[in-house]
Amino acid sequence: MAVLLETSVGDLTIDLMTEDRPQASLNFLKLCKLKYYNMCLFHSIQRNLVAQSGDPDGTGRGGQSMFKHLYGDQAVYFEAEAKPRIKHTRKGLVSMVNNGSNMHGSQFFITLADSLDYLDQQGHTVFGEVGEGDEVLDKLNDTFCDKNHQPLQNVRILHTIVLDDPYDDPPGLKFPESSPQINIKDYENDRLEYDDDIDPFKDKTEDExxxxxxxxxxxxxxxxxxxxxxxxxxxxxxxxxxxxVCKLNPVTTEEDLEIIFSRFGAIKSCEVIKDSKTQESLQYAFIEFEKKEYCENAYFKMDNVLIDDRRIHVDFSQSVAKVKWKGKGKGVQTFEKKEKADTKSTAYTGGIYGLNHDDNFASKTHSKGEKAKRQHKSRSRSRHRERSPSLSRKRFTSRERRSRSRDQRKKRRERSRDRSRRSYSREKKYRDRSRDRRRSPPRDSKYRHR
Structure with missing residues (x-):
């Protein structure tokens, strides 16, 4: 009551539930014995859900039951066994696919995760489980698939072997003694085949x-x-x-480097890259030798050498600043060393290793007429800002304006309240003084009574 499926990713041993699912087990056993599943694709693999197979066409819309071989086209499908109810509770369960109206043919799937309650409501019938081959299920689950859940490289059932069959063979069915010889070219499609070598690192050393x-x-x-x-x-x-060359001392000059590195061979150019404004060294340089051998000798001998109290670091240059793209389909052009006058408009005063602009760029942008126009516009804008201070006022959003208005109203109310309080206190003070005057006798009263 077990079947061995030899797949392109490993072997699976399936134990059948012959007592609970006799019809489904009989159908599956006899189809395996007929070699019906040989070279069938796993045409749909959904990660952490199911791996589906059993359709010789590989489309998911074909397949037929064993009973068709006995009773003809009227028995392409057989009725599902609903009782006893077995749920898809764990990984490795094998179920017959519901082809509609609770009818089954030859397609089946294997669960790739636990607690798949969704499948219990779809009319699929559990009839077996994977006894051996959990690592094969993991491989199926990790298969790369497209958006339609079809594997990018075909996964096939190569052979089926019935290990134990408790059912008698139906009369009229002829079972092959061995698996028929199959030419893989007859089954090729637009996908990579299972035996295609897609590992670019096969038989390669670690260095390679x-x-x-x-x-x-x-x-x-x-x-x-x-x-x-x-x-x-x-x-x-x-x-x-x-x-x-990098990690240079700022005091190291081009002449110093040329003298030090010239012992390895003739030097075409030596340039210490400097800041375009301050003309101070950026502490790295490019040294161009006449031959490649001279450059290699300097690379092996001068790394970590002490120059002007600094340990320098040397490496082969990765700069392509001397290369200019001519245009699409026209290739590239390598610049030769230019005079210093041509490099004044570069980002670095190093010249050919800096950023090279158009030769006419400086003359166009720094002409006296253009410069005077820009200065005039700048002065006009400044005067306009001074005369119209509202232009430089901060722009507020509608929410900020509302909040600002509320704050201003609040401040006005507070100022008005403060004025009212001051006015009231002042009036009260005056009233108190008047009352005191009325109550107190006049200053010269003592003289009046005399």
Whole structure:
């Protein structure tokens, strides 16, 4: 009462509930014995839900029961067994798919999670469970699928082996003695087949794997830099005869570096990158050798060397500032070293390693006429602001204006209340003084009685 399913991801042993589900168990056993499920696809795999198979067409709309082979087209499906009721309470249960009106054919599914109460209301019939092969269920659950839950790489049932069959073979059915020879090309579709090698790291060493991953990462970064405009082309590469030097002392000059690095070979250029405004060293430089070998020798010998009380660091340059994109389909152009006069408009005074602008840019933007116009506009705006202070007043939103109005009204009421209080106290003071005068005798009264 058990069946072994050999799939492309591993073997599954299914124990059948022959006492509770005799019809479904009989149908499944005899279909396995007929090799009906051989090369069937798991055409739908939903993560943490079910893995569905049993349709030879691989569409989820086909399949037929064993009884059709005995009674013809009128028995393509058989009626579901509703009692005893068995729920989908745990992972690894095997159920016949409801094809409508509580009828079953050949399709079945295996649960991939626990407590799937949703399936109990859909008319599916539990008739078995996975006895061995929990790791295969995990592989099925982790299969990559598209939005329609179809695996990107085909997962198939390769063979079915009946381990124990308590039912007699129906008369009229002819069972093959062994699995028929199958050509996989007859079953190919638009998906990757199960035996296709899609592991790019197969038979690779760790060093080769790291190199492949580093190349992929570098290519992806280059594509991003090309899209945002920092690289003229994703395949552009820096020159191999340029050395990058950093952690320099601010007092180290180009002449000092040229003298120190010239012992490795002839130097074409040596540039310490400086700030465009202050002309102070940014503490890194580019040294271009005439040959690649000279650059390599300097790289191996000069790293962590003490220059002007600083331990410098050297590396091969990754700068492509000397490369300019000509346009789509026109390739790139490498700049030659220019005179210092051409590099005054660059972001760094290093020249060819800085940001190169158009040659006419400085003359266009810094001409006397344009400069005078900008100054005149600036002065006009300043005078206008002085004459119209309301223009520089803060702009408020409607909510802020309402809140501001409430605050102003409140302040006005408080000021009015304070004035009223002061006025009242002042009047009271005057009244008290008048009353005191009326009650007190006049100053010269003592003289009047004499």
């Amino acid at each position: 794997i790291e190199r492949i991953q580093a190349e992929k990462t570098a290519k992806a970064n280059a594509q991003i830099l090309e899209m945002i405009g920092d690289l003229p082309d994703q395949d552009v590469a820096p020159e191999e005869n340029v050395l990058f």
